[in-house]
Amino acid sequence: MAKHKDTEVPINGLYDEEGKMKDASVEQDIPEGDVAEGAEEVEGEEAFSLSQDELEALCRESVCPECDVHKEAEAIKLRSLADAENLKKRLLRETEEMKKYAGESILADMLPILDNLDLALAHTDGLDAACKNFVIGVDMTRKLFLDAVKNHGLEQVDAKRGVDFNPEMHEAVGTVEDGELQNNQIAQVVQGGYFLKGRLLRPAKVMVNKA
Structure with missing residues (x-):
């Protein structure tokens, strides 16, 4: 510390010898190397700040x-x-x-009902007149049931006596010899087959004639 006019004046570069504060606007000299290095650091920070x-x-x-x-x-x-x-x-x-084909499993579970109705109608020969109304009722029930499932895309496979056997929609469960039929024609339908919207749901089980 230096004294001037009985007043202590700190000598730290901010005051002159007379105790007056130096001009604050005067910039201190900074080496050019330090400035360049600082600029590079700033530029590097900006580069690494990219997303x-x-x-x-x-x-x-x-x-x-x-x-x-x-x-x-x-x-x-x-x-x-x-x-x-x-x-x-x-x-x-x-x-x-x-x-x-969302309803495929449900319709497949209903096929045995049609099978039983078909089986009941297949054994109506020789019944007396008293059973006639019963047979008519079973046949009407079958037709109503078949119409209901048709609305959901269920259709019967063409499997009748005299139709040519087609392995794509018929399943042969046995063979017979029938002189009235040609070779490889269906002689008897054991179980009906069905399509669901064009896709085979169950093949028709048939007996095939082998002449």
Whole structure:
């Protein structure tokens, strides 16, 4: 500390020898090297402050479209888009199919009811007149039931005596020799078959003629 006019004046670079404060607007000398180093640090901080999307955008802009890296990246992108589109189509197709055949299990459980009605009608020969009304009632019940399930897409497989055997919708459970029929024709229907909206739900079980 230096004294001036009986007053202690701190000598720390802010005051002159007379005790007056120096001009604050005067900038202190800073070495050019320090300034450059500080600027580089600031620029480095700004560079590392970029987001991931911004960095990827800069990389894409700096990659030549004709180089192998760019071509490979474009090929990967196209394959990914194609895979995503195929997956979307497959999911839509499976969803539509699921909706279309949603009642398949329920209708399949109802087929034995039709089988029993068909079986009852198949054994009506030789009944007396007193059972005639009963047979008519069973036949009407079968028709009503069949009409109801038809509204949900259930249709009978064409399996009648004299129809050619078709392994795509008929199942042979045995063979017979019938001179009235040609070879490989249906001689008898054991159990009816059904389609559900064009898809085979159950094949018709038949006896096939082998002449």
